[in-house]
Amino acid sequence: MTPLALIDANNFFVSCERLFRPDLAARPVIVLSSNDGCVISRSEEAKALGFAMGEPYFQVRDRCRTHDVAVFSSNFALYRDLSRRVMSMLRRYTDEVEVYSVDEAFLALDPRGGAFEEQARLIRGAVLREVGIPVSIGVARTKTLAKVATRFAKPKHGGSGIHALLELYERTVALEALPVREVWGIGVRLAPMLERCGVTTAGVLMRMDDAWLRKHMSIRGLRTVYELRGVRCFEVGEGSELRKSLLHSRSFGHPVYKRSELRASVAYHARKVAEVLRAESAQAREVYVQIRTSGHIECRYSAFDGDVLPLHTHDTLTITRTALAVLERIYRPGFPYAKAGVLVRDIIPDDVMPIRTLFAEESDPRRPLMEELDVLRHRFGDVVRVGVEGVAKEWHARHTRLSPAYTSMWSDIPVAGCRY
DNA sequence: TCTGGGGTCCTAGGACCC
């Protein structure tokens, strides 16, 4: 069984921000979630100062001032672009790259490529040199063990960027030292249950009886333990290429009461969903809308409902019209809405769509229009919208500390050297 | 008194991940 590697960018969003701001190299830096809600990425300096993952920003704002912390709103256009650069670099080293998230990828290592740790070192050096993003790499025989290895490779745990768990004694040492709640697949529900049963480390978990594991942790948990024992249950690249669902949603910058504003946001999310579908050469048939309030119990309301279309589509106007009809059904006046979103399901690739159907001569008469819209969007950005969306974007989220779109807007490209 | 047995499919919700 050839080992696999997990490449995991260090504090990825912070690293992206620092790439264009070398002056922040030694300063504590944090990145906030959308709407400047909470902390989602921290530099090592910020971690050392006690900033926690997921902490609400309003609770740490004063501490940021005290410690001169550089604070950024999340700039996903930038992170996505840098992520793509990292992933395409990895493909230079192996054919089998599974992009697991924006900042992580599993790699099947090449059995003829020499020592596995050396391969990892090579990859790490190349990503740092050519993209400028520091990564940690774990090498092991299963994904779950590679996760463990990567943890020990991280600076936070005294690692040097590469950690292998190929030998039995290495594995034993690592698993005995690993708190059970840090095992990949053990979450907020399983961890307390395990700890109550005296299972406090991955080492103890690994030695538990199979029947007991199956009963208390379901099949997924049993697989996780097998993986800790070195039995591969999750293959690299497993799973279909096509996503199963697609969601676009945002919290509002302020409470939204007006139906028109809610309609504008739902139309916006519907258009975004259609655009992603077209970019992925896919179409969907189920359209769902989600709206919810936040805050006080007495005025809480949330709803999620959808419609099934007669045909699969990626047409902006069809998806928008459907979403707005669903919204009419679930909208209740008088509530302070905090978030809206549009989700599509039953997604299939373009090429399995019949061109002609029993009910329509041409299944997609607006396709040329949509293609034109996509061309415009690629050249000029978000300039063409659906009428309902309006222009005001009153509901838009707060992102008061957004960095420039260094890599995706001509006007924001950093300038090297002197300006005249 | 007693009310089958076995299968499939679908969906909602929970749990987990980054």
Next chain:
DNA sequence: TCTGGGGTCCTAGGACCC
């Protein structure tokens, strides 16, 4: 006042069938 956005998989239970 204020706590993100975007996914996957699994299970339990209901509907339905013979």
